[in-house]
Amino acid sequence: MSTVGILYPGYSAEDDYPRAEKRLHDGSLLPLVHTEMKVDAHRADALLDIGGDDVLAEGARRVAAEAGPLDSIVWACTSGSFIFGPEGAARQVAALQEVAGVPASSTSFAFVDACHRLGISTVALGATYPPDVAEAFIMFLAHHGITVLTVSARDIITAAEVGTLTSQTVLDFAAAVSADAPEADAVLLPDTALHTVDLLDALDARVGKPVLTANQVSIWQGLRLAGADVVRPGLGTLFRKG
Template sequence: MGNGVGRAGVGFLYPGFSAEDDYPAIERMLGEVRLPVVHTTMREDAHRVDALLDIGGPDVLAEGARELRALGVEAAVWACTSGSFVFGWDGAAAQVAGVQEAAGVPASSTSFAFVNAARRLSLQRVAVAATYPADVAERFVAFLAHAGIEVVALSCRGIVTAAEVGTLGRAEVLDFVAANDHPAAEAVLVPDTALHTVSWLGELEDRVGKPVLTANQVSVWEGLRLAGRTPSHPGLGTLFTTKEGPQHGPIG
């Protein structure tokens, strides 16, 4: 449970429905914090720039953030990678500031979670296994470059809708990530909160022999970090077994 009376752990704003069950799965693994999810409006399910700008619009996020505020959460995360990095670095920062104001607690997004997780693990070169179309995935590469993280290999599966991404199963996810690793990469990043990965993080890391950072995993880690919590679990990958003190602000 939360640190304070009536607190409800770390809250997540999640667009539509696809792999939101990753959050209760992590909640069950950790067993010590609640991870409530508020579903935000998705007027069109499409990994297309114009649709993503609407999905991550300030009106949509403010409405969801106010719901999290009513739950008394300790931190809030906009759990949509493409719906944050598509705004660019400054736009994504402004987006987070809006969520923080509406929720009344420290806030972040999955895009910044990837950056902070990479910094926590001292990663400089990564491979990206993206389910998105190429034009969207390239914006994630640019976002990482702004933080000084080099993408040595980018693969794009070209899936347009989150609903379709959410149907990919264990074997497909394991094969996709393994096929798109690169010898020069220190880790593989998998940037789509619509993709189920949480139940297979240990297998993913065993398969590629290096850290794997996935969207729902880093989103939870980021929210816990902002709330000053440091739970660990071996089933949640290297990120959740790297010991450092709680940090409430940006890393690096």
């Protein structure tokens, strides 16, 4: 049993985490706190603000105070980590780890580590972000040896709007992204504002290859860092690898 602290910006798909917690089946916990989001916008200035060291430090202190001792902590925001660039995102995680006193990561690095775990080197990217924000993630992935063959950017500005997308819309979106690059090893859906936990096996089945989603890889990374990296059914290909 492990406790993974989750730092989540704003309100959109935070309910994915208690849903996932029920599927872990070993008593592991995913306590979540909402970090400050002054402006809900997939825009560089707003993303740099929500991922600031002071914001994450305050979140780390609160989740530890509310949940007790943590085994790891994850900044569950993709755009609020890769927007800093590879080096900046690494400094962000290092600062969070120093404050929390436990292994730390962010969703951007969780995607990289999940791809490496599955031997994925080429991906099709289904981004809910505007194209310029999606491009920053493409560059982040490229820095870590992952090539984006095609990108579909839905150009949705707010996380709140992303959180309202229906399950059928998410499934159809993933299928369309995959169809644009059938040779890709996997499909990536990089927004933690997207509800996906209840769809992980269905996404893999619909697309016919691994579909990695932001909340999925965030949870997997936290458990991995906590030493609870084991096979878990019902959470997609990534969790079936242990």
